[in-house]
Amino acid sequence: MPKxxxxxxxxxxxxxxxxxxxQEFSTRRFSEASISQIVKNxxxxxxxxxxxxxxxxxxxxxxxxxxxxxxHEIIGAFNPDASFxxxxxxxxxxxxxxxxMRPEYTKIGALTVIxxxxxxxxxxxxxxxxxxxxIERDKQRGLIKMEIDSEVVIKLIYIFxxxxxxxxxxxxTRYLKxxxxxxxxxxxxxxxxxx
Amino acid sequence: MPKxxxxxxxxxxxxxxxxxxxQEFSTRRFSEASISQIVKNxxxxxxxxxxxxxxxxxxxxxxxxxxxxxxHEIIGAFNPDASFxxxxxxxxxxxxxxxxMRPEYTKIGALTVIxxxxxxxxxxxxxxxxxxxxIERDKQRGLIKMEIDSEVVIKLIYIFxxxxxxxxxxxxTRYLKxxxxxxxxxxxxxxxxxx
DNA sequence: TTATAATATGACGGGGTGGTCACACGCAGT
DNA sequence: ACTGCGTGTGACCACCCCGTCATATTATAA
Numbered sequence: 001m002p003k004x005x006x007x008x009x010x011x012x013x014x015x016x017x018x019x020x021x022x023q024e025f026s027t028r029r030f031s032e033a034s035i036s037q038i039v040k041n042x043x044x045x046x047x048x049x050x051x052x053x054x055x056x057x058x059x060x061x062x063x064x065x066x067x068x069x070x071x072h073e074i075i076g077a078f079n080p081d082a083s084f085x086x087x088x089x090x091x092x093x094x095x096x097x098x099x100x101m102r103p104e105y106t107k108i109g110a111l112t113v114i115x116x117x118x119x120x121x122x123x124x125x126x127x128x129x130x131x132x133x134x135i136e137r138d139k140q141r142g143l144i145k146m147e148i149d150s151e152v153v154i155k156l157i158y159i160f161x162x163x164x165x166x167x168x169x170x171x172x173t174r175y176l177k178x179x180x181x182x183x184x185x186x187x188x189x190x191x192x193x194x195x
Numbered sequence: 196m197p198k199x200x201x202x203x204x205x206x207x208x209x210x211x212x213x214x215x216x217x218q219e220f221s222t223r224r225f226s227e228a229s230i231s232q233i234v235k236n237x238x239x240x241x242x243x244x245x246x247x248x249x250x251x252x253x254x255x256x257x258x259x260x261x262x263x264x265x266x267h268e269i270i271g272a273f274n275p276d277a278s279f280x281x282x283x284x285x286x287x288x289x290x291x292x293x294x295x296m297r298p299e300y301t302k303i304g305a306l307t308v309i310x311x312x313x314x315x316x317x318x319x320x321x322x323x324x325x326x327x328x329x330i331e332r333d334k335q336r337g338l339i340k341m342e343i344d345s346e347v348v349i350k351l352i353y354i355f356x357x358x359x360x361x362x363x364x365x366x367x368t369r370y371l372k373x374x375x376x377x378x379x380x381x382x383x384x385x386x387x388x389x390x
Numbered sequence: 391t392t393a394t395a396a397t398a399t400g401a402c403g404g405g406g407t408g409g410t411c412a413c414a415c416g417c418a419g420t
Numbered sequence: 421a422c423t424g425c426g427t428g429t430g431a432c433c434a435c436c437c438c439g440t441c442a443t444a445t446t447a448t449a450a
Contacts, residue, residue, distance in 0.1 A: 005396085005397070008397090031227070032226070034438090035437080035438070035439090036437060036438075044398090044399095045398065045399045046400065046401095046438090046439080047397095047398065047439095047440080047441085048397085048398060048399070049439095050438095050440080051397065051399095055438095055439090056438095111311075114310075114311060116306075116309060116361050121362070148376070148380065149372075149373065149376040151373075152355075152373055152376040152377050152380065155355065155358070155359070156351060156355055156377055156380070159354050159355060159358055160347075160350065160351055160354065163350070164350070166311050177344075178344065178347055181343070181344040182347050182351055184384075185343065185347065185348065185381060185384035185385055186380060186381070186384055187384070188383065188385070189379075189380035189381055189382070189384030189385075190380055190383070190384075200426085200427070203427090229406080229407065229408090230407080230408065231406075231407060231408075239428090239429095240428070240429045240430055241408090241410095241429080241430065241431095242409095242410080242411085242427095242429050242430065243428060243429070244409095245408095245409065245410080246429095250408090250409090251408090
């Protein structure tokens with residue numbers, strides 16, 4: 001958590017720092033991102049940074065939290081009763097939507113998922129937990145085969161959704177098509193068919 | 196390609212340099228790997244490195260080529276008539292086998308797949324081409340649904356196989372189980388069932 | 391107004407990296 | 421034995437990074 005000195009700052013300055021963090025973390029992976037760059041982009045002295053934040057992890061977590069809030073606002077609340085498939089498609093569409101409104105945010109996601117520092121791995125594990133629960137519930141509901149490994153499912157999709165974003169670049173239609181294909185394949189692979 | 200001076204070196208020295216490269220590239224991503232480290236590990240002077248190689252890409256490509264040869268020897272020639280599924284399972288088992296005999300090699304693969312420098316992206320595209328052809332052929336054979344996007348299939352698996360290796364770490368049984376689950380899901384998702 | 395506490399600042403030390411270059415070495419041919 | 425050329429060598433330059441710290445500045449309280 002940022003130090004109290006940071007929260008005492010003017011909204012304008014806080015925003016400048018947040019924007020600088022977004023700028024840096026949407027360009028380079030967490031492990032490659034540089035505090036010096038953030039400081040430069042934000043137009044604050046090096047010393048001040050350490051007055052506000054403990055280290056890179058600190059500002060990263062702060063940024064991620066704010067970004068998550070923004071994203072939730074864009075995507076809208078998700079329906080807890082919806083099936084896993086509906087959830088995933090919503091998430092995929094959400095990624096597109098966010099990609100349109102805040103391309104930097106999707107880039108942050110893409111770069112996060114291909115970082116393998118211990119810090120980031122923990123973050124991802126936590127963020128996947130929610131989806132794993134939905135899959136488990138859908139198994140009980142008879143929508144998904146019992147023998148399916150939920151962790152594998154979510155990881156397959158998760159990695160693909162972001163990784164593909166890096167490949168597709170700006171080509172949104174292509175991206176959407178690829179993600180839909182992937183989700184379709186996995187859906188076909190794990191669903192219980194009721195013909 | 197390394198310069199002629201490199202190939203004139205004694206086998207022992209060439210091996211020392213190769214080993215140093217493997218050591219470095221199995222620890223850090225291509226974009227993070229350091230020539231200084233390779234030089235230190237190999238016990239050769241900085242100047243000599245540039246006498247042998249043009250830059251990091253140069254030694255990387257040289258290393259990848261040698262590693263590929265080694266891997267092919269371990270896995271054995273692949274049967275061109277085998278179905279895509281058989282190929283993929285062979286590849287998965289191959290990854291395990293290589294992981295046992297040359298854990299560094301599998302780490303290189305894992306780190307490669309999560310690098311996103313343009314240089315590495317090109318390398319991956321080239322390496323996936325072969326599998327895409329097999330999928331296309333199996334579509335004609337009536338084994339795989341025509342509407343499936345081959346690129347998506349191979350990317351799903353490719354990314355997962357290596358990414359999971361990073362997560363599972365040394366736990367081979369876990370890794371094997373996860374990969375099998377993933378392949379099973381995708382197989383179920385793209386195959387034409389002939390009941 | 392003055393004293394005290396909080397915050398701002400940027401130069402600096404210590405560390406790492408890539409690539410070069412002047413010089414040392416040793417071997418081949420005369 | 422001497423010359424010349426390919427090769428070996430590591431100090432060096434320019435660049436980047438992190439985190440600190442002594443000092444300057446501002447805000448607050450007395």
